[in-house]
Amino acid sequence: MLNHPLGLSTLEEKYRSPTSIGHLMSLLDTPIENAPRISRRIVPALKHLGIKTIRDILFHFPARYDDFSNLQKISDVKIGDTVTISGAIKKISLHRTARKHMALVEAVISDDSGSLKAIWFNQPFLARNLRVGDVVNLSGKIARGPKGIYLQGPAYEKITNNKWQMANGGGIHTGGLVAIYPETRGLTSRWFRFLVKTFIDQRKFIVDPLPADLRKKHNLQDIQAAIKIIHFPQSKKEPVEARRRFVFEELLLIQLRALHARAELKQHQAPEILLDLELLKKFVNSLPFALTDAQRRSIWEIVKDIEKSKPMNRLLEGDVGSGKTVVAAAAALLASRAGFKTVFMAPTEILAHQHYETLQKILKSFNIKIGVLTSSKKIAEGSDIIVGTHALIQKDVVFKNLGLVIVDEQHRFGVAQRAALARGYSGWLPHFLSMSATPIPRTLALTIYGDLDLSILDEMPKSRKRVITRIIEPGKRNETYQLIRSEVRTGRQVFVICPRIEPPLTNSESGANKRINESAFRSWEVRAVKDEYKKLSEIIFPEFKIGMLHGKLKSKEKEAVMKEFKSGEIDILVSTSVVEVGVDIPNATIMMIEGAERFGLAQLHQFRGRIGRGIEQSYCFLFPTEDGMVTRRLRAVVDAKNGFELAEQDLKIRGPGNMFGTEQWGVSDMALTAITDPVLVREVRLAALEFAREDPALSCAPELKRKLEEMEKRGLYRPSNFAKHIRILQNYWKVRSTTGLPVGLYMRSRISTSWKTMDQFA
Numbered sequence: 001m002l003n004h005p006l007g008l009s010t011l012e013e014k015y016r017s018p019t020s021i022g023h024l025m026s027l028l029d030t031p032i033e034n035a036p037r038i039s040r041r042i043v044p045a046l047k048h049l050g051i052k053t054i055r056d057i058l059f060h061f062p063a064r065y066d067d068f069s070n071l072q073k074i075s076d077v078k079i080g081d082t083v084t085i086s087g088a089i090k091k092i093s094l095h096r097t098a099r100k101h102m103a104l105v106e107a108v109i110s111d112d113s114g115s116l117k118a119i120w121f122n123q124p125f126l127a128r129n130l131r132v133g134d135v136v137n138l139s140g141k142i143a144r145g146p147k148g149i150y151l152q153g154p155a156y157e158k159i160t161n162n163k164w165q166m167a168n169g170g171g172i173h174t175g176g177l178v179a180i181y182p183e184t185r186g187l188t189s190r191w192f193r194f195l196v197k198t199f200i201d202q203r204k205f206i207v208d209p210l211p212a213d214l215r216k217k218h219n220l221q222d223i224q225a226a227i228k229i230i231h232f233p234q235s236k237k238e239p240v241e242a243r244r245r246f247v248f249e250e251l252l253l254i255q256l257r258a259l260h261a262r263a264e265l266k267q268h269q270a271p272e273i274l275l276d277l278e279l280l281k282k283f284v285n286s287l288p289f290a291l292t293d294a295q296r297r298s299i300w301e302i303v304k305d306i307e308k309s310k311p312m313n314r315l316l317e318g319d320v321g322s323g324k325t326v327v328a329a330a331a332a333l334l335a336s337r338a339g340f341k342t343v344f345m346a347p348t349e350i351l352a353h354q355h356y357e358t359l360q361k362i363l364k365s366f367n368i369k370i371g372v373l374t375s376s377k378k379i380a381e382g383s384d385i386i387v388g389t390h391a392l393i394q395k396d397v398v399f400k401n402l403g404l405v406i407v408d409e410q411h412r413f414g415v416a417q418r419a420a421l422a423r424g425y426s427g428w429l430p431h432f433l434s435m436s437a438t439p440i441p442r443t444l445a446l447t448i449y450g451d452l453d454l455s456i457l458d459e460m461p462k463s464r465k466r467v468i469t470r471i472i473e474p475g476k477r478n479e480t481y482q483l484i485r486s487e488v489r490t491g492r493q494v495f496v497i498c499p500r501i502e503p504p505l506t507n508s509e510s511g512a513n514k515r516i517n518e519s520a521f522r523s524w525e526v527r528a529v530k531d532e533y534k535k536l537s538e539i540i541f542p543e544f545k546i547g548m549l550h551g552k553l554k555s556k557e558k559e560a561v562m563k564e565f566k567s568g569e570i571d572i573l574v575s576t577s578v579v580e581v582g583v584d585i586p587n588a589t590i591m592m593i594e595g596a597e598r599f600g601l602a603q604l605h606q607f608r609g610r611i612g613r614g615i616e617q618s619y620c621f622l623f624p625t626e627d628g629m630v631t632r633r634l635r636a637v638v639d640a641k642n643g644f645e646l647a648e649q650d651l652k653i654r655g656p657g658n659m660f661g662t663e664q665w666g667v668s669d670m671a672l673t674a675i676t677d678p679v680l681v682r683e684v685r686l687a688a689l690e691f692a693r694e695d696p697a698l699s700c701a702p703e704l705k706r707k708l709e710e711m712e713k714r715g716l717y718r719p720s721n722f723a724k725h726i727r728i729l730q731n732y733w734k735v736r737s738t739t740g741l742p743v744g745l746y747m748r749s750r751i752s753t754s755w756k757t758m759d760q761f762a
Contacts, residue, residue, distance in 0.1 A: 028053065028055040028202050028206065031052060031053060032046050032051060032052060032054065032056075035054050038195065042186060044186070045186040048185075049182065049184055054199050057195050058200070058203055058227055060181060060192070061670065062230065062231065065178060065239065066139070067082065067178075067236075068176060069084070069175070069176045069177060070084060071085075073111060074087065074110070076113070077116065077142050078142060079143065080142065080143075081141070082141050083142060084137055085109065085116065086136070086159065087135070088135050088136075089130055089135075090108045090109065090110050090132065091108040091132065092107040092127060092130055093105070093106050093107075103122050104121060105119070105120040105123060105124065105127050106119050109138060109151075116149070117147075117148070118154055118156075119150050120154075136157060136158050137171055137174035138151055138154040138155070138156050139156075139175065140155060154174075155178065155190070156173070156174065157171040157174040157175070172194070172232060173190060177233045177234075179193060179232070193231075196231045196232075197232075203223075204224055206223055207703045208222050209223070209701065209703040209707050210223070210248075210249055214701075220244070221241060226241075226242040226245045226246060229241070230242035230243065230246070247670060247671050250670075250671040251671055252684050252687055252688055253707060253711055256688050256704075257450075257451075257708060257711060257712065258688075259688055262313075262451055263692075263696070265451075266310050268311055269429070270306075270308070270310055270429050271309075271340050271401075271403040272307055273303075273306040273331075273338045273340060273431070274307050275307050275334070276337060276338075279333065279334065283329075283330055283366070284330075287326065287362065290461075292457070292459040294322070295322075295323050298327050298456070298457060299327050299330045302327065302455065303330070306331060306335070311428075311429040311430065311432060312432060312433065312453075313451060314432070314434070314453045315453070315455070317435075317457070318456065318457025318458075319437065319457065319458070319460065319642055320437050320605060320608070320609025321461070321612065323461065324408075324435045324437065325362075326362060327455075327457070328344070328435060329358075329362055331431075332344065332359070332385050335403045335404040336366075336385060338403070340403025340404065341383070341384060341385070341386065341399050341400070341401055342384065343399060343405050344386065344408070345387075345390075345405070345407045349374045349375070349377075350558060350559075350562060353559065353562075354584055356372050358584070368385060369384050369385075370385045371385070371386045372386075373386055373387070373391050374388050374555070375389065386399070403430050404432075405430045405433070407433070407434050407435065409435070409438075437609065437643075460642070463615065464612060464613075465617055467608055467618045468620070469608065469619075469637055469638045470619070470621055470638065472621050473624075481540055481541075485541065487590055487619075488541070488571050491587070492587060492588070493568070493572070493588040493590070494571065495572075495585075495590065495610055495611065496532060496572060496592045496594070497591070497594065497607055498529050498574065498576055498595070499528060499598050525551060526552050529549075529550045532574050533546060533574045536572060541572060545569060545570050545572075546572045547564060547573045548561070548573075548574050549561050549578055551576060584610075586613045587614060589612075589616050589617065590619055590620075591619070592621045593621065593623060595623070595625050596623055596624055596637075597625065597631050597634060601636060601646055602646075605640075607620070608620045608637075622637065
């Protein structure tokens with residue numbers, strides 16, 4: 001261990017002086033490389049976990065707890081029990097196993113009721129750390145071996161009756177609820193418990209952001225007690241209460257931030273797009289289908305928003321095929337007739353062209369000029385509605401009289417990218433409509449999208465047939481291929497999605513493992529598509545025309561492939577997840593997904609939404625990998641009646657952090673998991689509204705205000721900087737297109753342009 005030159009106790013004495021209040025915090029904010037009693041060899045591992053200061057150590061919370069509270073006499077232990085025994089070491093030895101030469105440490109521990117053997121594999125250092133005569137606690141599972149029962153690989157702790165053990169009722173590694181932390185190579189939970197124990201007393205210098213009256217009203221622990229309890233609980237109930245306290249604080253900050261964004265938005269003016277009821281009726285009557293009640297309700301919510309002089313900020317959430325584009329088209333029509341332009345942004349060129357064609361069809365009788373602006377096509381001059389990709393926010397693209405911005409599949413855009421589109425170009429902020437085909441549980445939507453109003457399309461058109469979804473076991477492949485063959489022979493078409501490939505690890509110069517780069521990843525994807533294409537075209541379906549679609553194709557090549565598929569020239573399209581959104585092929589009735597268990601539920605649902613758009617019955621076949629198991633997740637896809645039901649299942653199975661990527665929102669996994677509790681979400685929301693009403697400046701909660709300001713500075717989305725960055729974002733901000741990348745890689749490689757970087761353009 002590397003100790004601070006003064007020693008920890010000396011530092012504490014130095015900072016204990018009443019005249020050194022400023023220094024009291026300095027130990028908390030000491031960089032870990034300069035901190036006392038932290039070995040330099042674990043500094044890289046700590047930083048890998050995002051831990052840079054002593055304060056960060058205290059706020060690195062356990063992921064779970066091992067229950068070693070079952071303290072037993074040796075004579076009472078039973079096979080299969082997880083127990084803690086306390087006694088003296090009578091014998092300890094180290095030797096190697098005969099077959100694999102594995103290090104094996106054996107110890108005999110005795111109490112007043114008998115003796116028991118403990119065995120550890122691959123931990124030879126224990127023979128040095130533990131000595132005959134040491135009094136120890138051992139916690140682990142009782143197993144049966146050739147020579148009788150023994151304690152299998154137990155956690156250990158010497159009992160020395162030191163001040164910590166006397167004050168806290170025992171040790172930190174055994175004898176109760178033992179914290180298990182998020183770990184990384186070179187840093188175990190045992191190491192981390194030692195670090196927390198070393199610095200836990202520094203919690204007394206942490207100022208509680210939550211006022212005392214708020215804590216009392218909502219039955220929340222103070223922050224100093226909560227930090228101690230969450231790391232070293234004495235009962236199962238204690239960490240639950242401590243977590244609730246920290247979750248409450250984090251959700252409160254998120255809600256306050258959302259309310260702040262709403263208040264900031266209200267300071268801006270927006271064009272008043274007045275409701276033309278006759279035009280709206282004419283539009284509805286011109287459609288070749290009847291609107292659902294959900295579509296009518298959503299259109300009304302939107303048109304009532306855009307007729308106001310304050311910017312609309314609304315999320316239109318609907319299942320795949322629920323008719324979001326028609327709802328958006330109604331708003332765009334009203335904006336055009338009122339003399340304002342509409343920008344309609346999509347994440348890929350395929351989806352942009354799809355929207356362009358759809359808008360052309362449903363608005364053809366209204367004399368609306370629609371343009372396209374992508375990296376490969378520019379038909380935007382004089383257009384009323386401009387559909388495009390990221391090219392819409394590139395240098396020198398300026399829209400005069402912009403009244404409405406629509407962003408499709410907003411969950412695939414970074415927060416800063418969406419904020420960039422929402423900047424006004426005519427002295428006002430345009431109205432903003434964000435659309436998502438990924439159904440999100442309401443409590444989650446209200447938290448993550450707290451600054452947006454919510455419209456939900458929870459009905460499907462009556463003409464749509466439910467897609468029949470089946471999990472295909474390896475032995476049923478040929479039978480399924482025959483069904484696909486019969487569908488194609490009747491003129492139907494097929495999508496084949498190749499398995500998502502996790503980027504392999506590669507050794508860096510430093511020896512650390514890293515993911516391969518984006519270019520190499522795409523090469524792996526292309527190889528997967530080509531292999532599947534070869535198998536299907538040469539072995540399985542040699543009689544049919546098969547096409548390929550992947551991320552390395554140029555835009556024109558992708559467009560040509562999709563044009564051939566849409567015209568019926570291609571029978572079967574083999575693709576990566578580039579077809580996840582936006583492809584509308586009514587004649588396609590089969591979706592075949594290889595390696596289905598490698599995709600998230602939201603992705604699988606998106607894939608399934610590419611079919612069933614015509615009047616014929618459609619089928620989605622889920623093919624797990626040869627060695628893959630039929631998981632609970634795949635069964636949920638089969639059983640769910642709609643996307644919202646599936647989203648609830650995804651939330652239960654994987655948790656919201658894995659569903660959407662916490663880095664997108666700046667929300668911890670702990671807080672996101674708690675979002676499944678609607679009672680808590682409502683309680684926090686009411687508390688935030690009370691702050692906004694009674695103390696909007698947070699003058700009675702200065703530490704909470706400081707944390708909120710810090711959160712906004714750290715985040716990508718800062719409403720207070722809207723006006724400052726309008727010109728910068730208009731003229732200088734370029735983003736790299738992610739056309740063709742699957743959601744998983746997109747989330748990992750998403751551009752996170754900081755506000756500091758933008759300031760350099762000013």
